[in-house]
Amino acid sequence: MAAGDVVCDDPTVEVGNRIWMDTDGNGIQDADEMALAGITVQLYNGSTLIATAVTNSSGNYIFSSDPLGTTSSSHIYNLGLIAGTNYTIRVPNVQGGSKQTSLGTKILTTPNLTGTTNSEIDKIDSDGILVGNNAEVTFLLVSYGANNHTLDFGFTALTCPVAGTNGSTNVCDNSTLTITLSSLISGDSTGGVWSRVSGSGGTFNSTLGTFIPTGATTSIFRYIVSAPGCPNDTSEVTVNVSPFRSAGTDGSDTECDGSGTVIDLYSIITGEQTGGTWSD
Ligand SMILES: [Ca+2]
Ligand SMILES: [Ca+2]
Ligand SMILES: [Ca+2]
DSSP states (O other): OOTTOOOOOOOOOEEEEEEEEOTTOSSBOOTTOOBOOSOEEEEEETTEEEEEEEOOTTSEEEEEOOTTSOOOSSEEOSOOOOTTEEEEEEEOOSSSTTOOGGGTTOEEOOOOSSOSSSSSGGGGBOOOEEETTEEEEEEEEOSTTOOEEEEEEEEEOOOOOOOOBOEEEEEETTOOOOEEGGGGSBSOOSSOEEEEEEOOSSEEETTTTEEEOTTOOOEEEEEEEOOTTSOOEEEEEEEEEEOOOOOOBOOOOOOOTTOOOOOOGGGTSBSOOSSOOOOO
């Protein structure tokens, strides 16, 4: 090197940079969507862990080769990053038994809705793809100076299925009509499982969620919906079954005007059960 040459360090390079709450679940960072702080993010070269950061209150993380930067929990400096190398940003344990507690019940949002390249538009989408229980994006560190702030991860609320509002119906025990149990609860999600909680007789089909009350007693049926990460939700249908009561066979009697005879109406109908009511 000749005297007077200017000695330049390699320009630095940094990658990042945001983890956010994708409130509307559209996979895009919208203006009103909040940052997610306290999320652990790792930088890997192949299977080798290079550095670990935790997002700050702006949801930001940075991995940088700048030797002059001041490292914090979210911004990691003085890393030996090599241009032309594929690196992976990993948010570990976004689901499963060791899920990061800062993620609560949130789930990874849809990735790469604007593409997978390091372009201006790629800055606003989510890049994390589920690999096992981790969210990952692998990228080429193109060259020194080519900072890449497009490596973002969106999370959205887990939508749990609901079992709806309880319902009931009243039927006779000689009814042969098929009752579709789901028609008696409201606001329920599909895909749940029916079971019988009480009562006997009739024909209950748990697969179809139907009940034919012929010969049954009052019965309660339970609908349970479940999904990974969600609590089970339950609703019930009560089918009130009354014994069929026969009013007997019609009859008639002929009396003349002015007859003083008291007519026992029960003596005219046949086969009736007690407990009925007369009207004219
Ligand atoms: Ca969004
Ligand atoms: Ca993308
Ligand atoms: Ca992006």
